[in-house]
Amino acid sequence: MKTYTEQTKGIWYAAVSYLIWGFLPLYWKPLNMVGSGEILAHRIFWSFVLMLAVMIVLKRTKELKRDVKFLFSSKKQFFSVFAASLLISGNWLLYIWAVNANHVVEASLGYYINPLVNVVLGMIVLKERLNSWQITSFVIAACGVFLLTWQYGKFPWVALSLALSFGLYGLAKKLGSFDSLTGLTFETMFVVPIAFIYLAYIEWKGTGSFLFGGMNTTVLLWGAGLVTAVPLICFAQGVKRITMTMTGFLQYIAPTIMLLLGVFIYHETFTMIHVISFTLIWVALLIFTISKTKWANYLINRKKQNSLSAKI
DSSP: OHHHHHHHHHHHHHHHHHHHHHHHHHHHGGGTTSOHHHHHHHHHHHHHHHHHHHHHHTTOHHHHHHHHHHHHHOHHHHHHHHHHHHHHHHHHHHHHHHHHTTOHHHHHHHHHHHHHHHHHHHHHTSOOOOOHHHHHHHHHHHHHHHHHHHHHTSOOHHHHHHHHHHHHHHHHHHHSOOOHHHHHHHHHHHHHHHHHHHHHHHHHHTOOHHHHSOHHHHHHHHTHHHHHHHHHHHHHHHHTTSOHHHHHHHTTHHHHHHHHIIIIISOOOOOHHHHHHHHHHHHHHHHHHHHTSHHHHHHHHHHHHHHHHHHO
16 A cells, blocks of 8 residues: 555656646747847756755755765766756756747657657667567657658758757666756756846846846746756655656657647647647557557567567
């Protein structure tokens, strides 16, 4: 009963994180008069402040000081966190720009194909081997991306840049050894000086939106840290309690919500080619998710055994 309760909690934590990520375009759209760089700077600054507050509330300051020493004494940890900091900052900037430049549908595509990008990175960098199910899913998804490229007449750089930057961010996180809370604190710590100097400069010039953009804008910019940190905290609590397969199913909540917002709320273009392309990618993701289950592994192992028996 205890295990079931923990799994249920984990599902709720993870689902809440993906729901928040899915509805984030609704948060960024009212800030479309604010530059993407300024929004990013506020997101970094207030996330760092909030993460420090969370560490204090959770009484993890001693652990944080210990981890800071470890961070600056280990080249591997330093460069992995530094790389993660640059990658997630770039991902945030591109995502904010995409939402406010009416590319919500293409942004959703980026997060749909992110798991498949992770597969490629794992194969190239970590020398992981793909099974036949995963190879099939990758080929089908590639066909979907090719169709979109053909329709656009240009490379879908927003989607692929979002997928690649987040995939590389996950790889950098994998090479590090800090948990999600400490990791996010360090990642924002690296770039918060730049964000603070930039924000101080534009406010001093009188061109900043925090002091001169009205109360609604001020509140939304301050809340940027909240909508960044809360889903990450929920996600960290969720993945500790549920399987990777369950996480794999739940992760499609966010891009699905983004896609629906882009089509039905923001009335972005969604042609029959989009329908075919997204369908191919959804099928690829379904095959990929199934490939991570025990049932698929059982079939693969059984096939190998039959092949060996036939040779003997």
